[in-house]
Amino acid sequence: MTFLASASERTAPEIKTITADSMFAGSKLRLKVQIPIYHRNPDLWHRHEGFYELVICRSGSALQEYWNCDGFDMIRGGMCYMLAPGTIHRYRRINDFQHYNILFDAEFSPALFPPDERSWENRFLAVGNSKPQIFSLEEDGLAAAVKIVEDIHRELFQKQPGFAEVCHADMVRLFIHLFRYCDHRESSVDPRNDRIAAVVRMMENNCENHYTLESLAKSAGMSISCFRHNFALAIGVSPIAYLNRLRLKKGAMLLTLSGSISSVASKCGMCDSNYFTKMFHRAAGMTPSAFRRQAATMDMDEFMRRFDEVQS
Numbered sequence: 001m002t003f004l005a006s007a008s009e010r011t012a013p014e015i016k017t018i019t020a021d022s023m024f025a026g027s028k029l030r031l032k033v034q035i036p037i038y039h040r041n042p043d044l045w046h047r048h049e050g051f052y053e054l055v056i057c058r059s060g061s062a063l064q065e066y067w068n069c070d071g072f073d074m075i076r077g078g079m080c081y082m083l084a085p086g087t088i089h090r091y092r093r094i095n096d097f098q099h100y101n102i103l104f105d106a107e108f109s110p111a112l113f114p115p116d117e118r119s120w121e122n123r124f125l126a127v128g129n130s131k132p133q134i135f136s137l138e139e140d141g142l143a144a145a146v147k148i149v150e151d152i153h154r155e156l157f158q159k160q161p162g163f164a165e166v167c168h169a170d171m172v173r174l175f176i177h178l179f180r181y182c183d184h185r186e187s188s189v190d191p192r193n194d195r196i197a198a199v200v201r202m203m204e205n206n207c208e209n210h211y212t213l214e215s216l217a218k219s220a221g222m223s224i225s226c227f228r229h230n231f232a233l234a235i236g237v238s239p240i241a242y243l244n245r246l247r248l249k250k251g252a253m254l255l256t257l258s259g260s261i262s263s264v265a266s267k268c269g270m271c272d273s274n275y276f277t278k279m280f281h282r283a284a285g286m287t288p289s290a291f292r293r294q295a296a297t298m299d300m301d302e303f304m305r306r307f308d309e310v311q312s
């Protein structure tokens with residue numbers, strides 16, 4: 001078996017850092033409720049520095065991947081969990097995903113419970129670099145939790161006299177509700193997907209390397225058929241399709257620099273420049289040469305998303 005680098009040994013990708021100071025700037029209360037709207041898969045690694053994130057999922061699903069550890073969870077409506085400050089994660093395979101992010105910093109959290117009753121930390125937070133503990137709520141319990149969160153959201157928006165005290169009381173009420181009605185669940189994804197996640201990270205860090213389906217399966221410690229099945233189940237496409245997406249994205253970035261098309265193809269792991277050109281044109285709707293001429297005037301983030309549809 002090929003041993004993969006641990007999370008701490010890998011070179012971190014570009015990670016967006018959101019600090020507590022920027023998140024709560026100008027706010028009397030170090031507490032915020034967000035209701036994210038996803039128009040497309042963001043595929044963006046990010047971390048929160050200095051504040052906790054309690055997530056309550058209303059509906060839909062998404063694959064949550066963690067950089068701090070090798071693994072991911074399939075998150076669905078009715079699930080809730082809490083991320084500690086510094087947790088690096090991202091959502092992928094988003095499907096009508098609707099959730100609340102309840103954000104609060106270290107200055108606010110001690111007020112939730114007396115110092116000797118920090119049970120919310122003990123129950124909700126993961127230990128070390130392990131994945132967060134995932135809990136589930138039945139329909140009635142989820143509806144009641146959503147009602148409390150909506151009350152907090154409204155108070156934060158209206159800021160009527162005493163809103164800070166009301167929000168504090170509602171946060172205590174929310175945690176008590178979760179203590180009473182949340183059922184602990186093991187990871188909602190097969191444990192073998194932790195090995196899939198490590199292989200995905202390996203491919204992302206070194207997509208130019210010569211990989212075969214056999215070598216990737218060996219790195220995951222699985223048979224080829226088992227690896228192919230589990231990879232497609234978790235990521236949504238075959239291993240080779242995902243590898244080609246990574247290579248085309250790297251190729252697009254290299255095309256914005258100097259160098260021939262053949263050298264770009266070689267640097268992104270496609271030694272045959274004709275094959276690279278064919279794949280690039282099929283996914284991007286233009287040849288590498290045409291893209292190079294227009295790249296300076298294009299929205300690169302929007303352009304890169306074209307490669308997320310590559311199926312082979």
